[in-house]
Amino acid sequence: MGFAEEAPSGGRLEPGELVAGQYEVDRCFARGAFGFVYLARDRNLQGKQVVLKGLTRPHDTAAIKLAAHESRVLTALEHPSIVRIFNVVTHRGLSYLVMDHVDGPTLRSVRDAGGLTIADALACAVDVLGALGYLHRQGLLYCDMKPDNVIRAGESVKLVDFGAIRRTGDRESPVLGTPPYLVGHTEIREHGLTERADIHAVGVMLDELVECDAGEPGAESFRRLVARATADFDRRFADVPEMLNQVHGVLREVRCLADGRPRPARSAVFAESAALLDDGLSLAPPLAAWTGDGGGALADGRPSPADVAAGLPVPFPDPADPRTPLLHSVRAPDPRRLLTKLASVPASVEVDFHRARANLEAGDLAAAGHCLRSAERQLGWRAHHDWRASWHRGLLALAEGRVGAAAELFDDVYRSVPGEPAPKLALGFCAEHLSRPDTAARLYEAVWACDRSHAGAAFGLARIRLRAGERGAAVAILDEVPEISLHRHGAAVAAVRILAGHLPGGGRPSAGDLAAAADRVHTLTLDSEESWLRLATAVLESAFSFVLDHGDGSLPPGPVLGDPVSEKGLRDRLERSYRELSRQARTAGEHGVLIDRANAVRARSLW
Known part of the structure; x- marks a missing residue:
């Protein structure tokens, strides 16, 4: 050599x-x-x-x-x-x-003249990886990727020097290349030059082209992308399509955070989740808000770790797993029936992952742990580098309430797939639960800026704003949930509750907040009249409290609050609401509590 x-x-x-x-x-x-x-x-x-x-x-x-x-x-x-x-x-x-003849500067010249932004460097990487993928499909390795060999021609780039090209699998020809872009002697001795060697060179080149601050939008994902591309052989991206998928994801994140324009794209490795990471803020208040201990400050709707473990996106089965084709056809309406069906499927890593998730959903954490250990035994040494194993270990840690341990495991997934929203969503919840709101907000924003279908990120951001006392900011985020979203209705309900609620820090709604809440609830269609009544009653209660403090005429009139808005008028409306709510009571005790509320608020007569 x-x-x-x-x-x-x-x-x-x-x-x-x-x-x-x-x-x-x-x-x-x-x-x-x-x-x-x-x-x-x-x-x-x-x-x-x-x-x-x-x-x-x-x-x-x-x-x-x-x-x-x-x-x-x-x-x-x-x-x-x-x-x-x-x-x-x-x-x-x-x-x-x-x-x-390609007219334009080399990337080396561009770097020497001041470097590239993260977005520009990643856009160049898309073209470079496209060219390398093409060569690899022809059975060729480029072997000398560096900024000197890439010319920037307008909006695109071209590879211009092929002096080191060789056939894939060639271990006889002299090794040509330029340190530090060329992989080390140990890797060449053990594996020869492979597609991963070209990927390593792209990672080194990206690192050289960009100088970014740690707080720059997308910088963390970019650094993780570079780190995986230049990692040891077993940890590195296995091929160009795998890296290119993550480059596209990080580039979307950088661009969306920069201009605020979402660029949704279907993930190649995670299935979409219909679950909303919320604990009731998206629903009308339950009857217990009046009959039990549900009063007081508005709860922010943070879900439990176990609920998050069941609601996070699920990785697509590994195409290389022999049971993946069969798993695509295994369906069941609940986890217990799914486990019954999976019992007849021959064992494999993906089968064990499926069983682990079903056991987590069914609440059998011991069985879930057993399935994960079985999957890791089958993976052998690869378990240390397989992000799917880390993901499922993270889900189990969440279900067990070990949020700090879950965060470490999801962070490992983030290092492996830095362009994916799912690990950022998981890490955002962990940071939120561990009282690290700034970190949580940054992670949620990275997800929400790219794709408005991840409503769980919007609710996470709203919760953080709510705990900070930023009522308007929380509502503004929820208003960004698009009309076509499955969770648009829940976001509208949550916005009403935030506008009319007493915040945990003691903040009370303003006249403008209450007027907006009343207008919104008037036009809102809920799943039942009973739900609408509970939501409207919550708005009436806050308006009544406001008028007691500020006097008649302090709120603008409307269909929900009346015309004009007065103490007597609100007493009459609240009395009717409590009596109507009493019809939803499931026990005599609940019914009695609501009738007592109606009697207590009733306007007193001189006669």
């Missing part, structure tokens, strides 16, 4: 020299690992500018072999991010590749 040395200066072409009777040399403008690169003009095409890449070590048999390999293979390549090689000629006994 040898590494390329710098080419000597012999065999130089001179300006004006005619190569193959067709290409007139203008000047030498670059130097590659195996030869000089010249700018020339094609006399047969009215002086069209071309590039000649020649071999300058005529006695190096390995170099001659590689040049011949380039000639045969590269002239057949056609990809928008690869420079077009359209001819191979011989001049003075040496071979020259004739390539399109």
